[in-house]
Amino acid sequence: MVKHLTSFFTRALLALALAGGANTAFAGPMYHFTVDTTNLTGTGYLDLTFAALAGATPATATLTHFTGAFGGTALPTGDVGGDIGTAVTLGNGQTFNELLQAVTFGGLLGFDAAFDIAPGGTIGTGFGIALVNAALDNYVPGTMGNVASIDLMPGAPATVWADAAFVTATKVPEPAGLPLFATGCVLAVLALRRRTRS
Amino acid sequence: MLKQRLLRWSLPLLAMSALPAAVAQTVAIDPATTYQVIRGFGGHNGAGWIADLTPAQVDTAFGTGQGQIGLTIMRMRIDASSTAWATQLPTAKLAKAKGATLFATPWTPPPYMKTSNAIAHGSLIPSYYPDYATHLLGFADYMRTNGAQLYGISVQNEPDWDPDYEGCTWTSAQFIDFIKSQGPRFAGLKLMAPESLGMRKVLSDPILNDAGAAAQLSIVAGHLYGTTSSDYPLARAKGKEVWMTEHYTDSTSDANDWAKAMPVAIEVHRSMAANYSAYVWWYIRRFYGLITEDGNVSKRGWIMSQYAKFVRPGYVRIGATQNPYPDVYVTAYKGGDGKVVVVAVNNGTAQRRVDLTFGSGAPRTLQRYVTSAATNESYAGDYPVIAGGASADLEPSSISTFVSQPAVADLTGSVKIVQGGLTANRFTGQFSGAVSFTNTTGATLTASTLRLVLEGLTPGVTLDNKQGDVNGVPYIALPVNQLAPGATVTVTTTFGNPSKGAIAYTPKLQGITF
Numbered sequence: 001m002v003k004h005l006t007s008f009f010t011r012a013l014l015a016l017a018l019a020g021g022a023n024t025a026f027a028g029p030m031y032h033f034t035v036d037t038t039n040l041t042g043t044g045y046l047d048l049t050f051a052a053l054a055g056a057t058p059a060t061a062t063l064t065h066f067t068g069a070f071g072g073t074a075l076p077t078g079d080v081g082g083d084i085g086t087a088v089t090l091g092n093g094q095t096f097n098e099l100l101q102a103v104t105f106g107g108l109l110g111f112d113a114a115f116d117i118a119p120g121g122t123i124g125t126g127f128g129i130a131l132v133n134a135a136l137d138n139y140v141p142g143t144m145g146n147v148a149s150i151d152l153m154p155g156a157p158a159t160v161w162a163d164a165a166f167v168t169a170t171k172v173p174e175p176a177g178l179p180l181f182a183t184g185c186v187l188a189v190l191a192l193r194r195r196t197r198s
Numbered sequence: 199m200l201k202q203r204l205l206r207w208s209l210p211l212l213a214m215s216a217l218p219a220a221v222a223q224t225v226a227i228d229p230a231t232t233y234q235v236i237r238g239f240g241g242h243n244g245a246g247w248i249a250d251l252t253p254a255q256v257d258t259a260f261g262t263g264q265g266q267i268g269l270t271i272m273r274m275r276i277d278a279s280s281t282a283w284a285t286q287l288p289t290a291k292l293a294k295a296k297g298a299t300l301f302a303t304p305w306t307p308p309p310y311m312k313t314s315n316a317i318a319h320g321s322l323i324p325s326y327y328p329d330y331a332t333h334l335l336g337f338a339d340y341m342r343t344n345g346a347q348l349y350g351i352s353v354q355n356e357p358d359w360d361p362d363y364e365g366c367t368w369t370s371a372q373f374i375d376f377i378k379s380q381g382p383r384f385a386g387l388k389l390m391a392p393e394s395l396g397m398r399k400v401l402s403d404p405i406l407n408d409a410g411a412a413a414q415l416s417i418v419a420g421h422l423y424g425t426t427s428s429d430y431p432l433a434r435a436k437g438k439e440v441w442m443t444e445h446y447t448d449s450t451s452d453a454n455d456w457a458k459a460m461p462v463a464i465e466v467h468r469s470m471a472a473n474y475s476a477y478v479w480w481y482i483r484r485f486y487g488l489i490t491e492d493g494n495v496s497k498r499g500w501i502m503s504q505y506a507k508f509v510r511p512g513y514v515r516i517g518a519t520q521n522p523y524p525d526v527y528v529t530a531y532k533g534g535d536g537k538v539v540v541v542a543v544n545n546g547t548a549q550r551r552v553d554l555t556f557g558s559g560a561p562r563t564l565q566r567y568v569t570s571a572a573t574n575e576s577y578a579g580d581y582p583v584i585a586g587g588a589s590a591d592l593e594p595s596s597i598s599t600f601v602s603q604p605a606v607a608d609l610t611g612s613v614k615i616v617q618g619g620l621t622a623n624r625f626t627g628q629f630s631g632a633v634s635f636t637n638t639t640g641a642t643l644t645a646s647t648l649r650l651v652l653e654g655l656t657p658g659v660t661l662d663n664k665q666g667d668v669n670g671v672p673y674i675a676l677p678v679n680q681l682a683p684g685a686t687v688t689v690t691t692t693f694g695n696p697s698k699g700a701i702a703y704t705p706k707l708q709g710i711t712f
Contacts, residue, residue, distance in 0.1 A: 051620035051629060054656075054702035077698075095629070096622055096698040126619025126631065137335070138625060144385040151619045151632070159618075 029158050030114040030172040033129060033148065035068075036165075040105035040131070040140055043071065047130040047139075049146075050079070050090035050097040057121030057154040061113055063088040068109035071102030084111075092125045100132065105140075112172060117152050124153040129167060222551040222589055223522035227530045229538060229559040231517030234439070234473045236531060238299055239466070239506035240271025241482035242444060246285045247275070251483055255493055256289055259482050260296040267488060267499050268507030269298065273443060273478050276304040276337045276351075278317055278364070283340050290346035297660065297667060299511065301350035302337060303393060303443070305364035317364045324375065331380035338387055342627060342696050345658065350388035350417055352443070353377065359395045368392065370404035374411040381414025386626035388416035393443055396425040399432070406436045417475075419443045427465065427472040434473060441476040442469050449486045453496030456571040456595070462501045463543045463597050467527040470505075471520055477505075500569040504597045507575070508539045508567075512665035523550050526592060532559075534665030534675030536604035536647040536710030540564070544592035554600065555587040559646065561602030561712045564588055570596035604646065607709040612639045613681070615705045620693075627696035628662060634688040635707055637681045645709030648676040650689055652703040659701050660694040673708070 035046065050061050066084040074083060078097035082088045090097050103109060117125065128146040130139055139145060148162040148169055162169045241259065243251055251259065262268045272293040274286045290300055306317045307330050314320025322330055338348045353376060357368035368376075373391055381389055394401045397420035405411045406418070418433045422445040430440050447465055451458040469477045479502065483489040488499035495503070509531045518530035518540065525546030531539045538561055544550050554564070566578040570593055581588040581600065592598055618632040633650055637643055651673045652661055664672035678687050693701055 047624060049622045049624070051622045053617055053620065053631070054700040056617075056619075095620070095695070095700045098622070098624065122615060123617045124619040124631075126621045128621045130624075132624070137339075138383060138385065141382065145623045146621050149621050153616065153618060156616075 030112060031150070031160070032112050032170045032172050033110065034168045034170075035109040035129065035131070035147070036167070037103070037105040037109060037131065038107060039142075043102065043104050043134045044140060045075070045100040045132040045134075045136065046070075046103050046109060047128075047132045048088075048090065048099045048101070049128040049130070050092055050125060051095060051128070052092040052125040053123050054095060056092050056123040056125050057118050059092045059115065059117040059125040059152055061090040061115050061127050063090070064112050064114070066109075066111045069104035069107055070109070071104065073102035075100035090127075100136070105131075113150075115150070115152055115158065117154050119154055121154045124151055126151055131166070222553045223519075223526075224553045224555055225519045225522050225528050225540070225542070226517070226555050226557065227538070227540060228517030228557045229532050230557070232532075233515040233517075234475050236470075236509055236511065236513045236515065237439065237441070237476045238270030238511045239477050239502055239509070240269045240273060240298070241479040241488055242273040242275075243286070243289050243293075244481045244484075245274070245289060246277060246282060248481065248484070250285070251289045252493070253292055255483055255489055256292040256296065258489055258493065258495060260293050260298050262507055265495065266507075267495055267503040269482070269488070269502070270506060270511050271299045271301070271476055271478055272482075274300065274302050275355075276302045276334065278304070278306050278308045280333075280336060280340070283337055287341070287344055287346060290341060291344065294346045294660070295658070297670075297672075299349045300341070300346060301352065301388070301390065301443075302341070302348055303352040303355045303390075304334065305355045306366045308333060312366060318362050319360060319365065319367075321367050321372065322376070324372075327376050327380055330376070331383050335383060345696055347627060347660075347694050347696050348387060350390045351384065352390040352393050352419060354391070355393050355444075356395045356421065357392055358398055358401055370401055373401075373405050374408045377405065377414045378408070378410040381411070384414070386623060386628065389414055390417040390419040390441065390443070391415055393419045393421065395421055395423050397422060397428070397430075397442070399430065402430075403432060406432050406438065412436050412438075417441050421445055422465065422469075427468040427474060429472045439475040440473060441478065442474050443476070443478045444480055445478075446480040446486060447498075449480075449484075451486060453484070453486050453488070453490055453498045456497055459497040459501055460543075460545060460595060462498045463504070464527060464545060466502065466505055467529060467541070467543055470515060470529045471527075473515075495574070497569070497571075497574075500574045501597055503575055504567065504569050504599045505541055508599050508601050509533075509541070510535075510666045513539070522552050526550050526552070528552075534647060534649060535668060535673060536602075536645075536649075536712055538602040538712070540600040542590075542592055542598045542600070544594060544596050544598075547594045549594055550592045551589060552592060553587050553589050554581075554583075556583065557586075559712055560586045561604065563603045564600040565603055566590065567599045567601070568593065568596055575599075602712060605711045607645065607711070609643055609645075609648070609707040609709050610705075612637060612643055613707050614638050615707070617705065620701070622698070624698075627694060627698060629693045629695050629701060630690060632688050632690055633705055634686050635676070635681065636686040637683050640683050642683065643681040643709065645679055646712045647710040648679055648681065648687075649673045649708050649710060650676065650691075651706040651708050652691070653706055655703040656699070656701055658695075658697060658699070661691060662694045663690065663692040
């Protein structure tokens with residue numbers, strides 16, 4: 001009876017692990033971005049875009065932990081929800097999705113970005129970071145567009161580019177990976193114990 | 199006896215007299231030798247000064263079908279008052295929708311910015327440089343937000359000409375100061391200057407020799423009044439394209455006067471031979487223009503069409519014997535669509551035979567189209583290329599265009615195609631993304647040219663880095679012409695999408711064999 005219970009428990013754990021694995025197939029990478037505006041003065045906007053061709057594999061970007069001199073004005077376009085106080089979510093339901101968030105230049109701006117992309121499909125999504133002037137009529141001096149970008153492809157590693165003069169992008173260990181790793185360890189220990197007993 | 203002697207002597211003499219017409223001269227075409235990239239052939243739309251082009255005339259000017267010229271560039275005027283800008287919009291939108299490259303030229307800044315405080319005469323007051331840049335950018339923004347994204351913008355029309363109508367004089371030093379200080383604001387637009395009256399290098403040399411100004415300048419533009427086309431080695435050395443942005447060969451005679459039309463062919467030839475990337479006529483529709491007031495293509499228009507309809511944007515001029523006869527003028531081009539185009543102008547009164555020879559990449563067949571006093575871009579037969587060559591007789595006073603006919607194979611089923619995410623420029627409305635092709639077969643895919651074809655591209659969206667169209671479908675050549683099993687090649691696509699709406703298309707891979 002106890003053996004059957006152990007077997008049932010092991011199977012349940014395996015099912016849980018498989019479910020976790022399925023979840024991680026959907027989960028994409030997480031990055032921490034630091035945007036350096038120390039050489040800029042005045043105010044402007046942090047321009048965050050999420051863009052894809054029609055029919056792209058569904059993807060989302062969840063942006064959290066905003067730090068720095070952010071202002072209250074937020075100008076969203078397209079599939080954008082939330083706010084920088086909690087979390088901003090950008091989807092790729094439309095080709096162009098954008099959040100213009102007011103900032104005061106002169107310091108460091110930071111935020112975390114977690115990306116989820118569904119498995120399958122052959123059309124990716126691009127995430128971009130740019131800095132826009134206060135008049136909203138051009139990018140800030142010294143830039144002509146994005147200062148960092150990530151190309152997200154289903155079933156493939158993300159491609160990250162950053163203009164080192166403005167942005168550092170650091171990959172953050174995925175939280176979803178830690179419980180999966182712990183589950184794996186428990187399963188391995190259980191399997192070893194069963195072999196030892198038999 | 200005497201009769202026999204006379205015959206013996208006269209026959210060789212007769213044969214010798216016939217020699218110039220019967221003996222062919224060689225036109226050696228070398229696709230491996232390349233010169234300038236061709237951006238196109240176009241004209242100025244005079245809306246605001248003369249009647250705007252009608253929609254039907256836009257089709258005639260920018261369409262590529264029967265009875266149409268195939269222009270690929272349209273120039274327009276930036277009025278000193280923003281209240282008049284709407285005048286330019288309808289035709290600009292129609293031309294843009296037909297794939298035309300748009301650029302705009304100001305004749306004068308707003309009067310209050312000038313020393314003359316009038317639309318005529320004077321120069322731009324330096325303290326107004328930022329405001330003038332804002333004025334020009336305002337026009338570009340107006341066109342962009344209304345579906346007519348500009349490719350380029352000029353600083354000033356004919357700065358070395360001081361007429362009693364709209365004008366403004368500029369020195370090289372003034373150009374340098376303006377371009378250096380305001381140039382960075384024109385990101386996403388090709389900044390053009392100086393558009394002098396006669397391609398005066400004395401005006402543009404100092405701009406090119408100033409590192410700060412040269413870095414901001416994209417196109418050296420100029421007109422051909424009082425001068426002829428000539429190479430500009432300094433511009434090439436600085437990596438700048440040269441565009442001829444306004445000229446007419448004659449404004450006093452009917453555009454259908456054939457003798458007065460032939461100089462158009464010579465001028466376009468010389469402009470191409472001088473490494474110009476664009477040739478832009480003055481008023482598109484005018485009694486001396488490319489289209490006459492009745493809306494029909496004129497002889498001058500048909501001559502322009504011999505280049506414009508076949509030498510498409512993105513084509514590259516290649517090596518060719520330019521003057522196989524003193525009165526025959528030849529240029530040749532190749533495109534990302536695998537086509538080779540040869541344009542031959544016979545400006546003489548005698549028929550001229552030419553042997554077109556190809557050192558490499560010989561096509562299988564050349565189709566020929568001829569414009570002359572009697573014909574308008576008429577199909578003149580297929581010329582098979584045998585042992586790397588084809589012969590043709592060029593009629594007196596005519597323009598012939600020879601176009602190769604490559605074979606097209608659909609290789610889409612042999613590759614996995616992945617379309618990457620897009621990066622967006624919120625100000626220009628340009629979206630860029632990568633497309634990769636992986637050979638999923640066990641055999642190497644080989645062609646003269648491999649190209650990405652974008653079928654069903656969303657209306658209103660343009661492929662800005664296209665190398666050409668086939669029946670209106672844009673394409674980009676891959677950087678390789680072979681793809682081994684399992685190998686991957688990637689190309690970048692840049693879309694013009696001013697509305698920032700959805701972009702969709704079906705990617706196809708085609709193999710082109712000459």
